[in-house]
Amino acid sequence: MQNPNSTHPFANVRWIWMNGELVEFEKATVHVLTHALHYGSGLFEGIRCYKTRQGSAVFRLPEHLKRLENSCKVYRMEIPYTREQLTQAVFDAIIGNEFEACYIRPIIFRGFGSPGINPLPLPVDVVVAVWPWGKYLGDEAAERGVDVQVSSWRRFSPASSPAVAKATANYLNSQLVKVEALTNGYVEGIALDHSGNVSEGSGENLFMVADGRLLTPNMASSILPGITRDAIITLARDMGIEVKEVNMPRGMLYTCDELFFTGTAAEVTPIRSVDRITVGEGHPGPITQRLMGEFNGIVRGEIEDRHGWLTPVARVEAAARS
Ligand code: PMP
Numbered sequence: 001m002q003n004p005n006s007t008h009p010f011a012n013v014r015w016i017w018m019n020g021e022l023v024e025f026e027k028a029t030v031h032v033l034t035h036a037l038h039y040g041s042g043l044f045e046g047i048r049c050y051k052t053r054q055g056s057a058v059f060r061l062p063e064h065l066k067r068l069e070n071s072c073k074v075y076r077m078e079i080p081y082t083r084e085q086l087t088q089a090v091f092d093a094i095i096g097n098e099f100e101a102c103y104i105r106p107i108i109f110r111g112f113g114s115p116g117i118n119p120l121p122l123p124v125d126v127v128v129a130v131w132p133w134g135k136y137l138g139d140e141a142a143e144r145g146v147d148v149q150v151s152s153w154r155r156f157s158p159a160s161s162p163a164v165a166k167a168t169a170n171y172l173n174s175q176l177v178k179v180e181a182l183t184n185g186y187v188e189g190i191a192l193d194h195s196g197n198v199s200e201g202s203g204e205n206l207f208m209v210a211d212g213r214l215l216t217p218n219m220a221s222s223i224l225p226g227i228t229r230d231a232i233i234t235l236a237r238d239m240g241i242e243v244k245e246v247n248m249p250r251g252m253l254y255t256c257d258e259l260f261f262t263g264t265a266a267e268v269t270p271i272r273s274v275d276r277i278t279v280g281e282g283h284p285g286p287i288t289q290r291l292m293g294e295f296n297g298i299v300r301g302e303i304e305d306r307h308g309w310l311t312p313v314a315r316v317e318a319a320a321r322s
Contacts, residue, residue: 001026009103009131015096017089017128020081022096028127036109040169041119043071046264047104049094049130049313052301056100057310059264059299061087063227065106071165072108077124079108086128093130094313103133103265109168136203136265137187142292145272145284146187146261148201150250151177155222157194163222174202188261190253190274193221198248204261204269205229209287210252218245228262228295234307235294241287258285260292267299268292 003025004010016028036042047064049056065086072079081089090104111125137146153176155163161170173191181189181202190206193199198217200206205226207216214236217223236243253259257280259271268291270284284292297303301310 001029009133012099013097013129013131015093017093017096019126022092028129030125031112033115034109034112034125035119035122036111036168039110039117039119040167040172041075041077041122042107042109042168043068043075043077044105044107044166044168047090047106048133048264048299049099049102049104050299050301050310051101052299052310052312054301054312056094056313057301058090058094058104058313060227060231060309061090061311063230067166067225067227068106068108071167074162074165075119075167077108077110077119079126080124081126086126089126089128090130091313093128097130099130099132101132102130105129105131107168133265136263136267137261137269141187141269142267143284145270145279145282147185147273147276148188148190148271149181149184149186149275150253151180151189151191153177153180153189153191155191155193155199158220158222159194161222163224164219166224178202192250193217196250197221198250198253199223200226201261201263201266204263204266206248207232207260207262208248208252208256209258209285210256212242212287214241214243214287215246215248215252215256216243217248221247226262228264228267231295231307231309232262232268232291235291235298236287239290239294253279256280258288260284260288268295 015022045064045068049058106128110119110122113122177189177191188201191199199221200223233243253274254277259279261269270288
């Protein structure tokens with residue numbers, strides 16, 4: 001598998017960390033009878049490494065690795081590496097590829113072995129890939145906001161799949177939401193939960209501003225416990241904004257003052273319309289802009305990292321040498 005052409009995000013990926021070592025891009029492959037390919041038995045993460053004024057730094061790495069460990073725990077998949085080894089794997093992949101800023105994709109999955117659904121006899125494979133990745137929902141999304149629809153597809157019920165685990169299988173549901181939205185001319189879709197309340201986007205959590213308060217769907221609405229979501233809740237409270245995790249009725253999407261997505265890939269992305277109904281004034285509102293400014297400032301090292309969210313790559317590099 002060769003690198004794609006020069007404009008592709010994978011174009012300059014030279015090394016992928018796979019089961020304990022960096023392997024060349026074209027050799028980082030699996031067998032077609034890999035269990036995860038057939039039965040969705042993969043747990044993964046999406047993390048960002050930012051270029052800050054003080055050098056490259058990874059955003060909330062311990063929290064992402066904790067979520068990955070929790071995802072594996074739910075599916076009784078034992079990770080054959082410690083937290084420290086996974087942390088080192090992330091830095092090895094970044095440093096090996098010489099990226100200043102990149103997206104980081106750890107994935108842990110059931111590999112090649114026996115046929116059938118039972119995953120327990122199968123090996124657990126671990127991969128950490130990195131690649132440069134720009135604005136997930138479009139270059140102008142942050143300035144203008146994006147147009148979204150409420151999906152006709154519901155988020156899976158907590159009785160059938162645990163949303164707390166970031167499982168590859170969950171992303172078939174996300175693909176139904178995303179493809180329907182794109183087919184209908186929207187950038188993204190919002191899924192309702194099993195009972196009709198708002199859940200989240202195909203790969204983002206959702207926030208709204210209503211009457212000066214910041215509201216976001218609670219964990220019972222089959223949301224992924226987003227790490228950017230947690231950061232935004234923290235930053236809003238720092239600013240003295242009241243934040244509530246709620247059962248969010250669909251109707252509020254049309255009447256709220258501000259609406260935005262959060263996610264590692266999407267960062268903070270304002271939403272300017274839902275089902276062609278304008279949100280607020282039709283451009284990013286004041287609270288969205290303040291939170292976006294604070295978030296972007298911290299991840300880029302322009303505002304003090306007062307919550308200790310950034311792990312500098314250089315520091316780990318230096319520790320590994322000593
Ligand atoms: N929900 C879903 C379904 C996602 O895939 C993501 C992206 N990981 C999020 C929410 C946002 O989570 P985070 O802020 O941790 O990236």
